[in-house]
Amino acid sequence: MGRMIGYARVSTPDQSLDLQIDDLKAAGCKKIFTDKISGARAERPGLDGCIKTLRGGDTLMVWRLDRLGRSMPHLVTVVTELRDKKIGFISLRDGVIDTTTASGELIFNIxxxxxxxxxxxxxxxxxAGLKAARARGRSxxxxxxxxxxPRVIAAKKMHADMDLSISEICKxxxxxxxxxxxxxxx
Structure with a gap:
């Protein structure tokens, strides 16, 4: 069995990661990556570093599903990528979500x-909405x-004058x- 790597996240800097970190350590995580950033943000340095560290046979553990994924489709994508790399996934507080077991894999596939x-x-x-709009004459x-x-006229004039570069005109x-x-x- 590989390493147990944890990931913990809170949404704002004034929130505490202590509860998540304590539970992840108690579950056997030796290394834990963290972020203090909204889950809606695509760029999460802690998660990126965590995923780069994981190798086949390792298991990524989170406190709850919402700590990992921005949405259900995003969560599915992340866990599918982990599975493709032979990396397990466990969510401590969400019941049987443990892709290292057959029942956990079934739940995740559902x-x-x-x-x-x-x-x-x-x-x-x-x-259907686009079709209905077209039927009403809207595109x-x-x-x-x-x-x-005026924007077209100004652009043509500025370009014809040759005083400014293309980048300067655009800016x-x-x-x-x-x-x-x-x-x-x-």
Whole structure:
């Protein structure tokens, strides 16, 4: 059996990690990575470092599922990536979620199926909403910019003057290079 590596997270700097760390140590974690950052944030240095440290045969342990994943689909993705690398996963406070056992793997696969079902429902509702909007004569996207638009006129004039570089024009007008070239072609 490999190492037991823990990950603990709280959402704000004034919250304490002590309860999570104590439980992870009691469960056998010798090394524990931590973050004091909102779970909604994609960049979590502690979690990134933890995942880089894990090797096949190791087990990642968290206090609760919500400490690891931003959402059910994100959680499923993380645990699936762990499984593909032959890394186990245990959540201490969520009952039987222990992918190192057959029953824990089953529970997690049920979660994964529910997350996939949720994604498909969202896609289905989005497609139905777009179809209904088209039936009413509405189409998505931004309204096209007219040649007479002051931004187009300014972009063309600045480009023709050759006083500023493309980057400077884009910075001044707060537009991308692609948008600038589209304006110039109009």
């Amino acid at each position: 979660f994964a199926a529910l997350a996939q079902f949720d994604r498909e429902l969202i896609r289905e509702r989005t497609r 998505g996207g931004r309204k096209p910019v007219a040649r007479e638009d 001044t007008l707060k537009i991308s290079k692609a948008t600038l070239y589209r304006y110039i072609k109009m």
